[in-house]
Amino acid sequence: MTQAAAQAVHVQKDELATTHMADLDMPALANGAARLEIESFSVTANNITYAVVGDGFGYWNFFPAPDGHGIVPMWGHAKVIDSNCADIAVGERVYGYLPMATHLDVVPGNVSKSGFVDTAKHRQPMSPIYNQYSRLANDPEHDPAREGERMIFGPLFKTGFLIEYFMRNESWFGAEQVVLTSASSKTAMGLAAVAKQRSPGVKRIGLTSAGNVAFVESTGLYDQVLAYDAVGSLETVPSVTVDFAGNAGLLASLHTHFADALKYSCLVGVTHIEERGEGMGGAADLPGAKPTMFFAPDHAVALFKELGPEGAGKQLAESWHYFLSAVGDTVAIERHAGLDAARSTYLAMLGGKVDPAVGIVIEP
Numbered sequence: 001m002t003q004a005a006a007q008a009v010h011v012q013k014d015e016l017a018t019t020h021m022a023d024l025d026m027p028a029l030a031n032g033a034a035r036l037e038i039e040s041f042s043v044t045a046n047n048i049t050y051a052v053v054g055d056g057f058g059y060w061n062f063f064p065a066p067d068g069h070g071i072v073p074m075w076g077h078a079k080v081i082d083s084n085c086a087d088i089a090v091g092e093r094v095y096g097y098l099p100m101a102t103h104l105d106v107v108p109g110n111v112s113k114s115g116f117v118d119t120a121k122h123r124q125p126m127s128p129i130y131n132q133y134s135r136l137a138n139d140p141e142h143d144p145a146r147e148g149e150r151m152i153f154g155p156l157f158k159t160g161f162l163i164e165y166f167m168r169n170e171s172w173f174g175a176e177q178v179v180l181t182s183a184s185s186k187t188a189m190g191l192a193a194v195a196k197q198r199s200p201g202v203k204r205i206g207l208t209s210a211g212n213v214a215f216v217e218s219t220g221l222y223d224q225v226l227a228y229d230a231v232g233s234l235e236t237v238p239s240v241t242v243d244f245a246g247n248a249g250l251l252a253s254l255h256t257h258f259a260d261a262l263k264y265s266c267l268v269g270v271t272h273i274e275e276r277g278e279g280m281g282g283a284a285d286l287p288g289a290k291p292t293m294f295f296a297p298d299h300a301v302a303l304f305k306e307l308g309p310e311g312a313g314k315q316l317a318e319s320w321h322y323f324l325s326a327v328g329d330t331v332a333i334e335r336h337a338g339l340d341a342a343r344s345t346y347l348a349m350l351g352g353k354v355d356p357a358v359g360i361v362i363e364p
Helices: 045-050 144-171 187-197 212-218 226-232 248-262 298-329 339-350
Strands: 007-012 015-023 033-044 073-083 093-099 103-108 117-118 132-135 177-180 205-207 223-225 239-243 262-267 291-293 332-337 360-362
Touching: 007 339, 015 262, 015 339, 033 144, 033 339, 045 073, 045 144, 045 187, 045 339, 073 144, 132 332, 132 339, 144 187, 144 262, 144 298, 144 332, 177 332, 187 226, 187 298, 205 212, 205 226, 212 223, 223 226, 226 248, 248 262, 332 339, 339 360
Parallel strands: 177 205, 177 239, 205 223, 239 262, 262 291, 332 360
Antiparallel strands: 007 015, 033 073, 033 103, 033 360, 073 093, 093 132, 117 132
């Protein structure tokens, strides 16, 4: 079965703001494979992080592109339009890791009622977390009325959940407060919500741009919200920082301000692309704890090992519903049609030009 008008957005890996639309070759479907038509995906700051650290963390390897180019991974929904896999039916819908494109061929393995793993050879070196697809007909997380929220918040929320799980297991390194940069980002809000629920004794401080202070305060997730230029007013008690911004100057100012009171410095994402600095500040010779990169899949493995799939799923679901109830009305979902809208949204997100009070869903 050959599909017309199959396309992907190619990004130049050494110049992330250079993109073009590329036609996809759609050959005859391989034995054991299934062809997905991508219905929808979200574009968030998370996708920018995938692009920025694409080579170092292997994110470019999921959906190969010609030399020098990459396809940014997205989280979203797709429909099976062709299948040479006996266990996967044409017409069923799935949720998982998708390319910024219109179609994807997968090779389903470990098929169960609730999901499958893409066993395509090129994907096996990467974390299995990203190779799992949920079959929506038997997915306990699926809510047809909340598909937009799941795409926008789900992956980012889970990263926030895992950061809180890690910090709580380490007794927050003895800290009295946690300082989150890019406090308007969805991952930061996820962490703040889970910390409010599960670690209420740790004060939550959000740092954001002056223009976003009112929005961040409106979420009710933080005990205190400050603009970036107010770092010097932070109380120098034992603290941990969680940096979602990737702004080397901001990271240095936090380390200098807290010095030995900084018990752990966690690097997560990159929302301030133009100011991330070499190595996202991780190699800088800074006062206080050494900045340490947080890789969510490793912590997900630890979570499932400690609690088991059922226990981990129960905690995740409890915190997910708490988070949705907290932020459900603070972010408006905008839907845009066409893959070119994905390209323009990606570029706007890369340039920091997307309102944090808006969640964007693309229907390619």
